[in-house]
Amino acid sequence: MNSLLLMITTLLYSACQTAPAGDDFFLVQQGRSAYVIVTPADATKAETKAATIFQDYVQRISGVKLVILPEGQYKDQPAVFIGNTTHTMGPDRIKDDGFFSGSKNKQLYIRGGSGQGVIYGVYHVLQTYMGCRKDDKGPAAVPTLKDIRIGGALSVLREPAFIYRESYYPASTDPEYLAWHGLHRFEDLWGLWGHSFFKLLPPADYFKAHPEYYSLVNGKRQPLQLCLSNENVYALTVAWFKKAIAGNPDAMYWSVSPQDGGGACTCDLCRKADAEEGGPQGSLIRFVNRVAAQFPGQRFTTLAYGYTAKAPLKTKPAGNVYIMLSTIDAFRQEPLSQAPSAAAFRKNLGDWEATTGNLFIWDYTTQFTNYLAPFPDYQQLQPNLQYFARHHVKGVFSQGSGETYGDMAAYNSYVQAALLWQPDADIKMVNDGFLKGYYGPAAPFVGQYMDALSAAVKSTRSTLDIYGNPIYNIRDYLSPVLIDQYSTLLDKAEAAAGNNNTFLQRVYETRLFLEYVVLQQSRFYGNEKYGYLQPDGSVNPKWPVRVKRFTDQCKAVGVQELSEGGLSPDAYAQEWQELFSREWINSLALHAPVTLVNAYTPEYSPKKEATLTDGLTGGNDFSYNWLFTYGKDMVATIDMGSSKAIRQVQLNFLQDARHYIFNPARVLIETSADGTTFKSAGVKEIPAPEEDYAIHINHYTFPVAGTARYIRVSAQCPATLPEWRLVEGKKPALCCDEVSVQ
Template sequence: MCRIMSSLLLMITTLLYSACTPQAEDLTLVQQGRSGYVIVLPEQATKAESRAAGIFQDYVQRISGAKLPVIPESQYKAQPAVFIGNTSHTAGPPSIKSEGYFAGVKDKQLFIRGGSGQGVVYGVYYTLQTYMGCRKDDAGPAQVPTAKDIRLKGPISDLREPAFQYRETYYPPSMDAEYLAWHGLHRFEDLWGLWGHSFFKLVPPDTYFKDHPEYYSLVNGKRQPLQLCLSNENVYALTVAWFKKAIAANPDAMYWSIAPQDGGGACTCDLCKKTDAEEGGPQGSLIRFVNRVAGQFPQQHFTTLAYGYTAKAPLKTKPAANVFIMLSTIDAFRQEPLAQTASAAGFRKNLQGWEATTGNLFIWDYTTQFTNYLNPFPDYTNLQPNLQYFAAHHVKGVFSQGSGETYGDMAEYNSYVQACLLWQPDADLKKINNDFLTGYYGPAANVMGQYLDALSDAVKSTHSVLDIYGNPIYNTKDYLSPVLIDQYSGLLDKAEVAAANNTVFLQRIYRTRLFLEYVVLQQSRFYGFDKYGYLQPDGTVNPRWPQRVQKFVAACKTAGVQELSEGGLSPDAYAQEWQAIFSRKWIKSLAQGASVTLVNPYTPEYTPKKERTLTDGLTGGNDFSYNWLFTYGKDMIATIDMGSSKTIRQVQMNFLQDARHYIFNPTQVVVETSVDGTHFTVAGTKDIPVPEEDYAVHINPYSFAVPGTAARYIRVTAKCPATLPDWRLVAGKKPSLCCDEITVE
């Protein structure tokens, strides 16, 4: 009995001791603001190792007030230590792949080691977040707890090696250098000596085209500064000379781009055509040219783009060992994973072709709506399966292009999740989501998760299309319907209540509201006089709308919105655009609401109001997505039935010119009138000359005087140009017409 009591007493004592003292695998780094630990560096520490030590020292001091001395390993005297870098005192695996890292505790010592590059720095930031409560979820200052004690809960033995050697998520947080290092990300400005579409940086047309048009592509029998002629020996010599000078000036650059301009216009001269016939397309000339240049610089890495007319792998020539292919996913819709969506069938085929051709494959992916950065773009549940798909096909690097330097839909969330998955595509996504939402939104985390789920679920249940070149007005009947917008807004209301008076969390929720408010404002242009529109029935502006726009613009500036679309309006310019809309004189048209019959079909994806676009009382702006009847490659022949005979004096309409999107004026406009809808009389004809080269957007009005004419029917015939002008000629493209309101007075 005594032995049993003694054993029980010993057990209780042991349990009490265990509850009051650190476990064997725990490490007490600082206690009551003091520490006996030192930071130990290798004798010949690299820049990355020294930087890592400084970061660790700084954050420990910021948390606890204790400053750990940094010493070389030769001065180490067996005291408690944090070993940073490849010291002779070590723990973990014998080697670490790529920019991976190891963080572990052994015998009460902390070890943080890295592979190549910045691996050891990544390891320090990983330790700070995972075991010491620090966070950095955006470009602002890191969140650092304050405590007199720092205890790392064990056991700790973490090896992390990245799935991709190049990892970039292109959102505003990545403009911050510490954010990049914290999350183990790259930035193309830091890795590439020359990036992206580079032909005209190598051989600029402004310098050479006038005297040497033969350096540029032969298209439709004419030399044009659209692309380079890759069979021209002088083009090759100029390119090699450019790289010799650039590489000497920037020897640390990891990659150099040799890639076509954005657009078509591949050269069709005899030599280029012969090569392309052998290789199955213009990608043949490109790869042979890039290989040839890369051969002159065997120590450098060159990249080129599999994009547009170069998307397919060549039939014969394989990329050289120092050539990397960057394949684009640009043609795919985003409501489903790339591995299964029908719109990505071409991409999947091209991926398989390149995978069989080279082991150096990068992906240029897209996770935003370029035409509307603030538009909710819930591809959130596809981020993981897409990166898993890339990894399964031996992709080495991913450039995930979001909204760039400007603020866009769920920028912080997208960046965080992508950063995690670029390291480990098979990671627990639920855990990643919970980690971010809890850290970023605090007590509102659960509701913000519901907000993200509601958007993703709505896309699925309404069979919505997520187009990177889409528009919120295209989704008024599915995931961005007014009813669903109200539901999303209600969730954000609950999130604000949960955040209570925490101004940091509230500001983050307010920024999320920007996305919904943008949808409401943009869709109000589409609804016009209808419910949810910015106009009242009498044509005057809803008096709440100007103030609503001002409030939105101010919030945009606070959130860091620089432009609302790729190369688009700044918040101030957006306000000015709205002011022009508010100031627009509304004309009561005799044809408003009249039925319209078309001979040739409109393009449905760009004309959500269908035929009604021409008589809905709303005029179009610079964006062809709003209130323009879009007709592709055919004449627009529209007959308006005003319901009864009316005395008219003028017919007016606008046509849009937007060469960038292949939208041009008609070559001729004819207006006819009729009383019975069978017999028409020509009321006016205007011939319109072919435009000179001009990529600016223009709205061109055309008026036809028909004084005192009685008519029930108005027929407008706009002749579509037979071909694109020479300066905008691209294979496979046709000219389009965009007509807005046909006003009858």
Template sequence: MFRMMHSLLLIMTLLTYNSCQSSKGNIDLVSGGSSKYVIILPDEATKHETKAAALLQDYIKRLSGASLPIITEKAFKDQPGVFIGNTEYTSSLYPEKLKGEGFLIATGKQDIYIKGGTGKGILYGVYTLLENYFGCRKYADIPVFIPVSKQLQLPQQLRDRQMPAFLYRETYYPAAFNDEYLEWHKLHRFEDLWGLWGHSFFKILPPKTYFAAHPDYYALVNGKRQASQLCLSNEGVYTFMVDYFRKAIADNPDAMYWSIAPEDGGGFCTCDQCSKANAAEGGPQGTLIRFINRIAAAFPAQQFTTLAYQYTAHPPLKTKPAGNVYIMLSSIDAYRQEPLSSISSAAAFRRDLEGWSAVTEHIFLWDYTTQFTNYLAPFPDYNNQQANLQYLAAHKVQGVFSQGSGDTYSDMAAYNSYLQAKLLWNPGLTTEEITSDFLNGYYGKAGPFVAQYLQALTNTLHITKTQLDIYGNPVNNYKNYLSPEAIDQYSSLLDKAEKAVEGNDSLLARVYNTRLPLEYTVLQQSRFFGTEKFGYLIPEGNGFTVNPRWPERVKKFVAQCKLAGVKELSEGGGSPATYQQEWDQIFSRKWINSLAFRGKVSLVNSWAEDYPAKKEQTLTDGLQGDKDFSINWLFIYGKDLIATVDLGTEQTVKEIQLNFLQDARHYIFNPTDIIVETSVDGANFTPAGKQQTSPLATEEYDAKINTYRFSLPAVKARYIRVTGKCLQTIPAWRDAPAAKKAAICCDEIYVL
């Protein structure tokens, strides 16, 4: 009864109190640097409400110099107030419940109300007030921009009610590792929501611990138990997982989600029971969903996620995911130059999304917005983000993990994060509006030139009809949107950006960082061009030597990388320091004056289209490869290397030297046999040498370059034929999908 009377009195107070209005239609929260307002919390405020009040108090002080006291509702004496959270006063005026993490910002004639839904909704409301109404900005992991003013006004009768378009929202870039940035932009962090994340089978049942004693827990592949995936029809696996989750949930009761998902790779179980279930469900996704549903039934109060990815991408024919199971679908196979809704490479993804949305309301998406093989490569998919998120929202997707470069700096990392954050909350915002706000705020007077740079990148990408691959390489784009001519155009725009902010070290550093992807591309392509124009080598005598400008150029690039926060240049790749070491090794190489230099090469089996290098001429361009198989290596998939080099004229040959790459992570292995033959006429060949290599008997994933030399007794020859026998069966320890074949990589045939 007391509460009801108290609420009625508060409503009457709101309707009759008319002071604190300095101009018609506006509320003066702060006037002349002072304020009559107090911040009012519920008598039993939550931790988020308490934090929200403190944040608002702090920022009003920083904005205007005014100090607003924080009081509880029971101490309220009809002062002008900012009501934070679910006070009785707010609940009486705005009784509606807000779904999820939504919020309401409202004003009457004098008072201000911020009300949140679940979770951090109240914090999101405060940050929105600061940004949308007071002009504050949190552009990146940098100090908040605060437009200092002794006047803070809000319109009367304001009603700003916002609900998130997606239940789960994560953009995976460096800025999102900053806690305030995360809350300011209404984002999540998977570590905060998931008790167990991602590929989780072996996090629960690690083979190193359990395979020896329980091989039956693991997949039966080609008639043999292997530590590739779990056997989901095995009752012991189910019992073990139930025990695991019972303890894990007790230890982490606040976790919202728990992942039960296969490892990254193939090798699903083909035992009789799993095969029977898979046949009934249309594939191995059947055993997965049936298994997860059993676990979910044992813990009905919890929410479980799994990955619809690779062999589990399609929905089962019969079994629907349980109500507390979320499907995390992957868009990994789609190229990125066009939106997911239209690009042909996403056709399978679109079918899978439609299939899953027909059987469940609970779909998350694992999306990709960077080039994982080259984080610093220019990757202009920026204009597709809005279209993609609108498409996903229209197809029942409830959450998005937008995987960028993680905590390492990458192409336009701050912009990507900002753009994605805004659109994840509201895909109805326009890319142009968000971009203009960010570029002008983050880059100052350089912003318009950075905008021109991004537009030039995007336009050239489309004009050249370039395929934008998350596992691509800027070296392979030397004829299209990253041609030397195009890079000169982009560079001139960033020259103007630098000039516009001369004297401002902070803004200048941001432009330098923005330029890093162009410099990285130039350096990587120089390895490819080698002795040609734009290469790192210049003529000297009868051979070539390192361009004297190049060591200093690499040094400056590496130093800027460190300042920008580049920790690794690719997913699981080397650091800037490692990159410097790679170049130091390249600079230390002496030019080998090969008789085969620029000689014509013919191949029996063609190079792989995905990794063309210089095609046949890769073997005679005078350049050695490094540990990156996509540069300066002739990549042949699943077949022997059989290459014939024409020396042009008959020569005296004393030695032949070859390098082969070993990189089991990418299924690249040494040839089993290397055979060298010579010929005077190109028709009749004479054996000149043969070497056998030792197969990798145990696990070894580090990339390694192996050199093979053949000494010849001063043979007269015009033609050299080299055969490298491709490994026929990938070692069992590599756990390859059944259809996967070994590749062979050779960088150069030196003839001395």
């Protein structure tokens, strides 16, 4: 632990080490103790572990190692009773994995409900009364004291609002952090987690010989989902669970859930069930209930997500079936209880609440496409969890950046942990407790930084989209002007941290989020102000150094990937090297105005029509420097201002099947002197793609002879998605980047 925090903690404790008043007592005084730790005669594993943890931390704080005794050997000396000993105080029953801590007659009592409740109780006492902290996955902060004083008349009962509590951030990889904050991991609770259909019946094992096991979509069996009316699918699923449960008898939950995506089966039997139940959730719930009936002692979960989000009209989930409802379609700048984008979620929540008493929520508190982008939903954390509790939700999986470092990861995890226990906790006290413990004297300025972000989201009416991008917010809460204001607050935080390396490093880590935005937005600006290029198109010499410093810091703090399934810091640096090495092409059409016949998709084309003539070419991410046209032809007319001699036109199209982006079926280049009469200058017919989910940038060059003022590019959108990517409700999109005229 850093020296400054130790000094502050020691001063605070020393100030309190006067003679005990009332029931106050010294557990350790002047480096000595008369106390022992007493456990039940037949202690559980959790009770034994809790006693060992308490013993260890008392020794770390004071140097005194308290003796642990089973209750049968206890001789009425001063004691800390850990577990359900016969020497007890507090309620007869503790709900779920809650805990109780109390003191009476200068004795200390720590008890727990089920599971690790008693361990949670020990960590609560260590933090609340003994000055220890663990705010991230690093080592716990432990003060060094000769005296440990316990305030008198303690009586604290904590029973969690939710039986399942997961905040999915890097700290959740540390078992002690989880126990300290009373959190869970799905790896510890689920024998089978998440989208599980193809874990039960992998297409690689079954599809070739038994296509009938998989969904019938557009008249053809496809390995998109399972056919839930097929009796062999049911039999194989039951057989799989018999073996898996026997091999993992301690697992609390087992998932039977569709794959991520569409493709529900439309065979006659599945369609009949779905018609009776109001949608594909019908055949799913009936199937899960059948499986669950074979294992009445087990608990099964399934996902209310995508095409199964709605509650069925007739069939209720069985008593041992838990529904995990997703909030994925909602924006995050407002509480879910009132956000217009969450209207469908609220309807589904109410319907599921009326259908089952076993309801979990799968929530999201990060931007999956840019983990490091500032995502200030901080003020929604409490109202959202309060809303879930009011609707009798039993568990919450709050998905953050996972094992990789993301925006305010330590803060989000800490606050979510507190609110998952007590949604109505004093949020100011929770926030202040974390900020002061984590940032020390820099805390006020980091708090102001977070408040400024939240205020800017409101004042600029920004959208917080879990699949957003920093370049979509250049005109609102992540504008360059506001970024400078945020940076000034972090400058003050750095100054306040002084030469304390721990606090200073944490401020540096917080600054990474702004630095990431600046780097990403510089790709949008190109050779304009705030871009990575100079006005002549050459690379700003400061930028390679800046990128290297950023990626080095990312690796130092544990960034594994910058987006869900995205680039590592090293791959990100390599991507920048490719950008730096690109030749700047002084196109005859540079910054020429563009007229479109069909509208671009504004949320994915922040530069609008200018994307085609801004001098910047696109990369693998369709968010940057691609003109996105959804379901229609791209017909663009470029006015070069005067007649010019032309020898070629070059342009690129992106293929990204995962996002339904494909090559055009046909590209036609035309030229004109007056903008009215056009003549063909070249045409290419492009064959339909074979199945391929890799990202490709396809280059097309058209030789052109003569002079023209206007260039018209007509890219024909494919009529339908290819059969291998055919999903109901989706259309193909076109992404075109720079139209370079030489």
